[in-house]
Amino acid sequence: MTTPAPELLSLRDLHVAYRTSEGRLPAVRGVDLVVHEGEVVGVAGESGCGKSTLASTVLRLQPKNARVEGEVEVLGHDVRAMRWGDLRALRWAGASIVFQGALHSLNPVHRIGRQVAEPIRTHEPGLSRDAVDRRVEELLDQVGLSASRARAYPHQLSGGQRQRVMIAMALACRPQLVVADEPTTALDVMVQAQILDLLKDLVHELGVGLLIISHDLSVLADVCDRVLVMYAGRVVESGPAAEVFADPLHPYTAALSGAFPRIGDPAARYAPAGLAGDPPDPRDLPPGCAFAPRCPRAVEECTHGEPPLLQVGGRPVACLRAGSS
Incomplete structure (x- = not known):
């Protein structure tokens, strides 16, 4: 019997809401998620579905007006209960984050090498300058950049090169878990x-x-082992990445999959799918299924209560019509 890989990240019944001048704004509603060692897990959804809020919660990076409920465990540690010093030690060395928009995340007045070296010096203060420099060169080589790039400033690099630098920084302290937003x-x-x-x-x-x-979703299908699809703060479908992309069970997942034309598929080329409307306001969710107002398959029953995640075709799906034509 194969021993399961260790759990590096575990989110259980995670709820995140923001206190705003217009009232409470629920961003994440009851999400369960696990990432094992050596596994790639993806989270897909439109802007505003709660993806980035979920990512920031992993290392307690959410703003002060956020209220978090549920379990958040990273490498077996309860992130919500950790003291500041322990949390600071966990960041970079245990788990790290690659943020979107590298140009805005990198310091424009510091050379690349200094920025990659900063977390190493912070978490391994006993290393000599030569050892740190060698580690920076190794990291740049690991992400496909020459050592000479260490002397460059962010504006002297292309977008792809800057993103590689962000990945090098995330790997600087040899973390076991990486979150890429x-x-x-x-x-x-x-x-x-x-x-x-x-x-x-x-x-x-x-x-x-x-x-x-x-x-x-097409990006995640190519790189991930498993994918979770979020809508209005909830997971509406999850499963093996290839299956979720090729055979979506939830109408929202099908819309996400259909939004990206498949090479060699004339139907997708000449009649790309789309999805009318916008995601609902988290402060004013519609009754029943939050996706019902945009769903082409919705029936009256869909407005009576929010559907739970149920096993359909071996995958968890939150849809009363899943599996039906």
Whole structure:
């Protein structure tokens, strides 16, 4: 019998809401998520569905007006209960985050090498300068950049190169878990493919766990082992990435999948699918299923109560019509 890989991240019944001047804003509603060692797990959904809020909660990076309920465990530690010093030690060394928009995340007045070296010096203060420099060179080589790039400033690098620097920084202290929040946003398709291949290779080579956030379901299908699809703060479908993309059971997942044309598929080329309307206001969710007002398959029963996650075709799906034509 195969021993299951250790759990690096565990979210149980996670709820996150923001206190605003217009009232309480629920961003994440009852999400369960697990990432094992050597596994890539993706979270997909439109803007506003709660993906980035979920990512920030992993290392307690949410703003002060956020109220968090549920369990958040990273490497077996209860993140919500950790003291500041322990949490600071866990960040970078135990788990790290690759933020979207590398140009805005990197310091424009510091050279790349200094920025990659900063977390190493912080978490391994006993290392000599030469040892830190060698580690920086190793990290840049690991992400496909030459050592000479360490002397460059962020504005002297391309978008793809800056994103590689962000990944190098995330790996600087050899974390066991990496969270990538929209790591390929604003990159062209060729560079996007290179970054995704790099992430996949690093997961396999280093044995880390990766949680990747994206609005692009096709991206996640290519790189992930499992995918969770979120809508209005809830998971509405999850399962093996290839199955979720190729055979979606929830109408929202089908809309996300259909939004990206498949190469060699004339039907997708000449009649790309779309989804009318916008996600609901979290402060004023519709009765019943939050997706019902936009769903082409909705019936009266869909407005009577929010559907629970039930097993349909071996996958958890929150839809009363799942599996029906």
